[in-house]
Amino acid sequence: MLEARLEQADLLKKIVDAIKDLVQDCNFDCNDSGVALQAMDNSHVALVSMMLKAESFSPYRCDRNVALGLNLTSLTKVLRAAGNEDILTIKAEDAPDVLNLVFESSESDRLSEYDLKLMDIDQEHLGIPDTEYAATISMPSTEFRRICVDLMALSESVSIEASKDGVKFSCAGDIGNGAVTLRPHSNVEKPELDVEIELTEPVSLTFSLKYLVNFCKAAGLSKSVKLCLSNEVPLLVEYQLAGSSYLRFYLAPKIGDEE
Numbered sequence: 001m002l003e004a005r006l007e008q009a010d011l012l013k014k015i016v017d018a019i020k021d022l023v024q025d026c027n028f029d030c031n032d033s034g035v036a037l038q039a040m041d042n043s044h045v046a047l048v049s050m051m052l053k054a055e056s057f058s059p060y061r062c063d064r065n066v067a068l069g070l071n072l073t074s075l076t077k078v079l080r081a082a083g084n085e086d087i088l089t090i091k092a093e094d095a096p097d098v099l100n101l102v103f104e105s106s107e108s109d110r111l112s113e114y115d116l117k118l119m120d121i122d123q124e125h126l127g128i129p130d131t132e133y134a135a136t137i138s139m140p141s142t143e144f145r146r147i148c149v150d151l152m153a154l155s156e157s158v159s160i161e162a163s164k165d166g167v168k169f170s171c172a173g174d175i176g177n178g179a180v181t182l183r184p185h186s187n188v189e190k191p192e193l194d195v196e197i198e199l200t201e202p203v204s205l206t207f208s209l210k211y212l213v214n215f216c217k218a219a220g221l222s223k224s225v226k227l228c229l230s231n232e233v234p235l236l237v238e239y240q241l242a243g244s245s246y247l248r249f250y251l252a253p254k255i256g257d258e259e
Helices: 008-019 070-081 140-153 209-221
Strands: 002-006 025-031 036-042 047-051 060-062 067-069 087-092 097-102 111-117 135-140 159-165 166-172 177-182 196-199 204-207 224-229 235-240 246-251
Touching: 008 047, 008 070, 008 209, 008 246, 036 135, 047 209, 047 224, 060 097, 067 070, 070 111, 097 177, 111 246, 135 166, 140 166, 140 224, 159 196, 159 209, 159 224, 204 209
Parallel strands: none
Antiparallel strands: 002 060, 002 087, 025 036, 025 067, 036 047, 047 246, 087 097, 097 111, 135 196, 135 224, 159 166, 159 204, 166 177, 224 235, 235 246
């Protein structure tokens, strides 16, 4: 038996909105430590990894490990019925063929209940290696989104260069070139505007802007975003959620002639 209650349905709505254009069908793997999701996009360029720890829910009960195979477009349609402030409870039996979702309005006595058919999804689980990154950049998530969207007007790819002086996002396209440089700074009154750079060696990598703009759909989940880079390994884009929960995206760098 699985029963998990979220104080605000908004959290799950935003997570699903952020990943549904990358991944169509995926398993939500539930165990006693929480609800996890890991899936690759169709082109195997990007990977999504999410963990909602048990403490994100109140209460949380999962008697045995269960994989909930869901089509994210269908899940989005059902979640639209929930108000952002609604309390969301998800339930599933031990060998479920449906996921039960209950939305309770916190302001009225309205109770909505939906059953969503589950799918049998055969999904390989990829071990994500622990990587010591050469550069870790923390910055406002809205700033990252703005940079990616602005540069995408010029080009399909962006070069991210991290050095002790700052981080530079640059692109070159048919209609012109663009570059945005952020230097490390701290804002005492608004720490969410801080830009922090931890660096062991300079890094310069090129990535597809289409994917980065897609990752930026998660900006509403966290005020800051963390970018972790090392030469020749995928970029990690991490949004920290409440507690130690997270939503992470991994993106393979572009190599040589792919520009």
